[in-house]
Amino acid sequence: MGTIQLRNVKKQFEKDVVIENLNLDIEDGSFTVLVGPSGCGKSTTLRMITGLDDPTSGEIFIDGQKVNDLTPGKRDIAMVFQNYALYPTMTVRQNIEFGLENKKVPKEERARRVKEICEIVGLTDYLDRKPSKLSGGQRQRVALARAMVKQPKVFLMDEPLSNLDAKLRGQMRVELIGLHKKLGTTFVYVTHDQVEAMSMADTIVLMKDGYIVQQSSPRELYENPNCVYAAQFIGTPQMNILKDVLPEGKMVGFRPEKLSLKPVEEEHITIKASVTTKEMLGSEIIYSLESKYGSLMAKSEHEVDDDAKLELSVPFSSMYLFGSDEKRIALDEEAKALIRKAFA
Amino acid sequence: MKKNNRSVSERRDRMLGVATGLPAIILLCIFTVYPVFYLIYRSLFDGSLISPKKKFVGLDNYVEILSSETFHKVLMNTIIYTVLFVGLTMVLAIIIAVWLNGTRQKKLGNMVQACIFTPHVISMVSVSIVFLWLMEPDTGFFNMIITKLGLEKYPFLSNPKTAMISLVLVMVWKSVGYYVLLVMAALQTVPKSIYEAAELDNTSKFRTFFKITLPMISPTILFTCVVASIASFKIFDAVNVMTQGGPVDSTNTLVYYIYAYAFRLGKPGIACAAGVVLLVLVCIMTYVQFGVSKNKVHYQ
Numbered sequence: 001m002g003t004i005q006l007r008n009v010k011k012q013f014e015k016d017v018v019i020e021n022l023n024l025d026i027e028d029g030s031f032t033v034l035v036g037p038s039g040c041g042k043s044t045t046l047r048m049i050t051g052l053d054d055p056t057s058g059e060i061f062i063d064g065q066k067v068n069d070l071t072p073g074k075r076d077i078a079m080v081f082q083n084y085a086l087y088p089t090m091t092v093r094q095n096i097e098f099g100l101e102n103k104k105v106p107k108e109e110r111a112r113r114v115k116e117i118c119e120i121v122g123l124t125d126y127l128d129r130k131p132s133k134l135s136g137g138q139r140q141r142v143a144l145a146r147a148m149v150k151q152p153k154v155f156l157m158d159e160p161l162s163n164l165d166a167k168l169r170g171q172m173r174v175e176l177i178g179l180h181k182k183l184g185t186t187f188v189y190v191t192h193d194q195v196e197a198m199s200m201a202d203t204i205v206l207m208k209d210g211y212i213v214q215q216s217s218p219r220e221l222y223e224n225p226n227c228v229y230a231a232q233f234i235g236t237p238q239m240n241i242l243k244d245v246l247p248e249g250k251m252v253g254f255r256p257e258k259l260s261l262k263p264v265e266e267e268h269i270t271i272k273a274s275v276t277t278k279e280m281l282g283s284e285i286i287y288s289l290e291s292k293y294g295s296l297m298a299k300s301e302h303e304v305d306d307d308a309k310l311e312l313s314v315p316f317s318s319m320y321l322f323g324s325d326e327k328r329i330a331l332d333e334e335a336k337a338l339i340r341k342a343f344a
Numbered sequence: 345m346k347k348n349n350r351s352v353s354e355r356r357d358r359m360l361g362v363a364t365g366l367p368a369i370i371l372l373c374i375f376t377v378y379p380v381f382y383l384i385y386r387s388l389f390d391g392s393l394i395s396p397k398k399k400f401v402g403l404d405n406y407v408e409i410l411s412s413e414t415f416h417k418v419l420m421n422t423i424i425y426t427v428l429f430v431g432l433t434m435v436l437a438i439i440i441a442v443w444l445n446g447t448r449q450k451k452l453g454n455m456v457q458a459c460i461f462t463p464h465v466i467s468m469v470s471v472s473i474v475f476l477w478l479m480e481p482d483t484g485f486f487n488m489i490i491t492k493l494g495l496e497k498y499p500f501l502s503n504p505k506t507a508m509i510s511l512v513l514v515m516v517w518k519s520v521g522y523y524v525l526l527v528m529a530a531l532q533t534v535p536k537s538i539y540e541a542a543e544l545d546n547t548s549k550f551r552t553f554f555k556i557t558l559p560m561i562s563p564t565i566l567f568t569c570v571v572a573s574i575a576s577f578k579i580f581d582a583v584n585v586m587t588q589g590g591p592v593d594s595t596n597t598l599v600y601y602i603y604a605y606a607f608r609l610g611k612p613g614i615a616c617a618a619g620v621v622l623l624v625l626v627c628i629m630t631y632v633q634f635g636v637s638k639n640k641v642h643y644q
Contacts (some may be wrong), residue, residue, distance in 0.1 A: 052540050088538075088642065
């Protein structure tokens, strides 16, 4: 079992309040990703769960037990660091075994576990090498093995893929998903990369300025963002938000991939726009467009001329309405009428 | 054509290298290489420093010192001094540096650091004179305190049994701050995340020190050991001011022996031979230290 609860947690570095009042529930066996821009408090949250940083106030529970007063080593957790933090003076085997030796696990048991883990992550041939003789990907695996061998209740990972090249990162992402499925342990993963968050998480915790903006599944976050910030954080290119079109500071938003270059059957509005630039990505094309409501982004499989004048269709079903406080509001008939009028 | 071009620029680079290196090489030759060879050459002759007459005696000077009991004692003294000084200094330097590096009382830390570094900037002769007074057996400050505490007077430099350790303690007091600084610089290069990983691995403080800290700073420790050993093989000024090698040769070390033969006893040939022995010993010691620690030292 590996549930995590944070209750009214506050974190202050001298006079700097990083987290004001955080409440977070992480389910047992979930793959939870804390995501947000740098400085949003996601790493601080993770470090408080590990015990490397203490909360200024509030309570932290792991598996129902309050852990505020437990040292990191006694919390039954394992962490993978951004720079791996392997012990440079030890071989791969010693790195992996070190935590077990501290726990006074008998020698045969240690050897068995190390062997088992190294077969899973593919390190068997490198056991007697030092980390400096390994590639970035292999070091990453050592860091993972070192965490796994302890059989913790919770795995915590602080941007573990950010030092890898793009190809390896993609590969490790798949491996981590597989690993999570296999182990069934709680994973808490910190990243600033929305693609990583979307592809791996079963729960995304989107953070900003020390508070949680939205906590939901990736699909829910994509389809039902609860504010402008959440809507624009997920998805590339980011969601088009048109300000100054609707009265009372209301805003209307739609994703670039939902902008149709061709007329659609369902209920929609039409926007006249001209192409300014075009990015060919292979399977699709990203257009920058200029309309009288402002600049827009569109993503489509259809190719049009470089300076084409287009009539774009936006179905109401793909439209999001936000209030002047940037919070999502319902798109009811009244609002639809307002939008129709504004875009007429 | 292209090949030719490259060789021209290569030649120019080489010329530039030689031109910029030459002054240093010339100075090195005049002040280091030549004296070493002259030392070896001169050790084969007899005769005083001032008279131009020199007599070739072959290896007689070496035979004389190597069969002399005083020289054996001097060698032994030098080795004992080196072992005690390097051992004590390194242990103290590491303990103090680890404490300074980890302490949260930054003000206290800075003060301690300033206090222990200060002796390093004072001249050796001044330090020696001050300690001569402090360690004076009858009227000295240390014995005043010792007797106030109701203990027996300690002879310090006046007794052959205690003179060496007293000398070592003065030298450790003077130099430890410098070595603390070197060790601290090394400690600060150890990434914080490694300590955090160790904390997550439930590592005790003791084990963290021996399994992580010490191996991580081993290159610096080796370097400081070598430098400190060479320096202590060459100890002279403290001996000259405080004990003149006495009592009964108990603090007579190699360089003081050389000095005494060259300038007091008027036998530069013997002094040169002893100098060659010193050179050979330092070379051997350095080689051995690097060799022994090859597998123990971790270079990043």
